[in-house]
Amino acid sequence: YRPGDSRTDSVERRLANLGAASVLFYRQPIEMAEAAGAWMVAKDGTRYLDFYNNVPSVGHCHPRVVAAVSEQIARLNIHTRYVVDVVDDYLERLKATLPPELENVVMTCSGSEANDLAIRVARAATGGTGIIVTETAYHGNTALVTEASPSARRRGSLPDWVIAVPPPSCAHHGTDIAGGFLASIEAALAEFARRGIRPAALLVDTIFSSDGIFADPAGFLRPAAAAVRAAGGRIIADEVQPGFARTGDAFWGFGRHGLAPDMVTMGKPMGNGFPMAALAARPADLAAFCEGTGYFNTFGGNPVAAAAGRAVLEVIEEEDLQGNALRVGAGLMEQLQSVAARDDRIAGLRGAGLFIGLDLAAPGGGRPDPDLTVRVIDGMRARGVLIGAAGRHGATLKIRPPLCLGADEAGIFAGALEAALREARG
Numbered sequence: 001y002r003p004g005d006s007r008t009d010s011v012e013r014r015l016a017n018l019g020a021a022s023v024l025f026y027r028q029p030i031e032m033a034e035a036a037g038a039w040m041v042a043k044d045g046t047r048y049l050d051f052y053n054n055v056p057s058v059g060h061c062h063p064r065v066v067a068a069v070s071e072q073i074a075r076l077n078i079h080t081r082y083v084v085d086v087v088d089d090y091l092e093r094l095k096a097t098l099p100p101e102l103e104n105v106v107m108t109c110s111g112s113e114a115n116d117l118a119i120r121v122a123r124a125a126t127g128g129t130g131i132i133v134t135e136t137a138y139h140g141n142t143a144l145v146t147e148a149s150p151s152a153r154r155r156g157s158l159p160d161w162v163i164a165v166p167p168p169s170c171a172h173h174g175t176d177i178a179g180g181f182l183a184s185i186e187a188a189l190a191e192f193a194r195r196g197i198r199p200a201a202l203l204v205d206t207i208f209s210s211d212g213i214f215a216d217p218a219g220f221l222r223p224a225a226a227a228v229r230a231a232g233g234r235i236i237a238d239e240v241q242p243g244f245a246r247t248g249d250a251f252w253g254f255g256r257h258g259l260a261p262d263m264v265t266m267g268k269p270m271g272n273g274f275p276m277a278a279l280a281a282r283p284a285d286l287a288a289f290c291e292g293t294g295y296f297n298t299f300g301g302n303p304v305a306a307a308a309g310r311a312v313l314e315v316i317e318e319e320d321l322q323g324n325a326l327r328v329g330a331g332l333m334e335q336l337q338s339v340a341a342r343d344d345r346i347a348g349l350r351g352a353g354l355f356i357g358l359d360l361a362a363p364g365g366g367r368p369d370p371d372l373t374v375r376v377i378d379g380m381r382a383r384g385v386l387i388g389a390a391g392r393h394g395a396t397l398k399i400r401p402p403l404c405l406g407a408d409e410a411g412i413f414a415g416a417l418e419a420a421l422r423e424a425r426g
């Protein structure tokens with residue numbers, strides 16, 4: 001939506017209520033009414049296949065999650081100063097997916113809060129303040145985390161305690177991505193030393209979603225992580241995007257890289273739409289932080305959140321959604337490769353499982369083309385498929401359907417993409 005676009009009464013009402021903070025997709029925003037599985041239904045009855053999905057990730061309104069939340073909210077829902085079994089049942093199940101040394105989990109209400117806490121814990125545990133992130137990273141909306149989120153800052157330079165490095169991609173590092181990324185991290189550490197700032201952490205989204213989705217070669221994070229640790233910093237894996245089985249290869253994005261982070265933050269898909277997030281940390285690190293502050297979170301880890309989270313873990317396991325992400329993701333990738341073979345405006349295609357990035361550029365490997373990307377996004381919407389963009393130039397389609405996607409739905413996406421690209425040529 002842009003100022004001057006025609007508005008319906010409902011859009012007008014929304015803008016009047018939210019003002020400048022309103023964030024709506026599309027120049028003619030969609031009024032949504034309901035959703036199930038991979039499909040959403042607008043108020044006017046139009047059905048949309050949801051490929052902009054990283055929240056209701058086990059499927060919209062999954063009956064198991066709906067039942068778990070409904071039962072728990074009807075029985076007990078309170079703040080977090082009492083012992084309630086469902087919370088500890090959930091945390092034990094969650095911890096079974098994590099490196100064993102991350103014995104403590106602090107539940108929060110948003111990924112932003114989890115990252116805010118992770119930075120504060122890293123600082124308390126290391127005595128350093130410096131944070132390394134990637135160039136177009138987004139880690140959240142608190143004052144602290146916004147300072148460490150280059151993509152959320154439209155004005156001004158980064159504070160001196162933040163250094164943004166290029167993401168691990170062949171565009172930046174050629175064929176030796178692990179070595180190139182390591183060199184960028186070493187340069188950032190040297191720059192912190194020059195500034196007289198001790199590093200506290202490397203904070204990375206392990207699929208580099210806002211940077212443009214960089215997944216391969218698996219393992220590229222390990223040398224960089226070793227360098228940060230040698231300089232006294234912690235490794236914080238931001239799993240808000242790749243976590244909970246999306247990449248197919250592993251339950252967590254860091255798992256694909258054979259990395260055991262010092263801290264893990266998670267959110268979005270954790271409650272399939274129920275607002276919940278968390279930080280997993282080692283007990284000693286968390287204690288170093290808690291000694292100096294009376295941290296408390298009223299809603300984080302309430303019994304309803306725990307019930308939602310437990311149902312999500314059960315559904316992922318029982319429906320083998322990690323396996324589905326791997327299989328359907330591979331099939332989708334093959335179909336996209338054949339679309340790319342017929343269209344020289346597709347300049348890049350990469351990803352893992354059901355997290356795929358597709359770069360659009362001027363024909364024959366020219367400049368990234370954000371205008372074409374917008375036309376393709378609009379053309380796909382006209383064909384009933386919802387999709388968004390990412391990357392430094394806003395010219396990478398961020399392909400991220402629910403994990404319950406079927407092969408037939410992957411085919412619908414590839415067909416709509418090809419048709420939208422054809423239309424955008426004319």
Ligand code: PMP
Pocket residue numbers: 109110111112113115138139140141205209238240241267268277
């Ligand atoms: N980290 C990453 C990688 C994200 O993509 C986001 C949200 N887009 C966040 C953190 C912040 O999460 P939330 O919006 O739940 O605060």
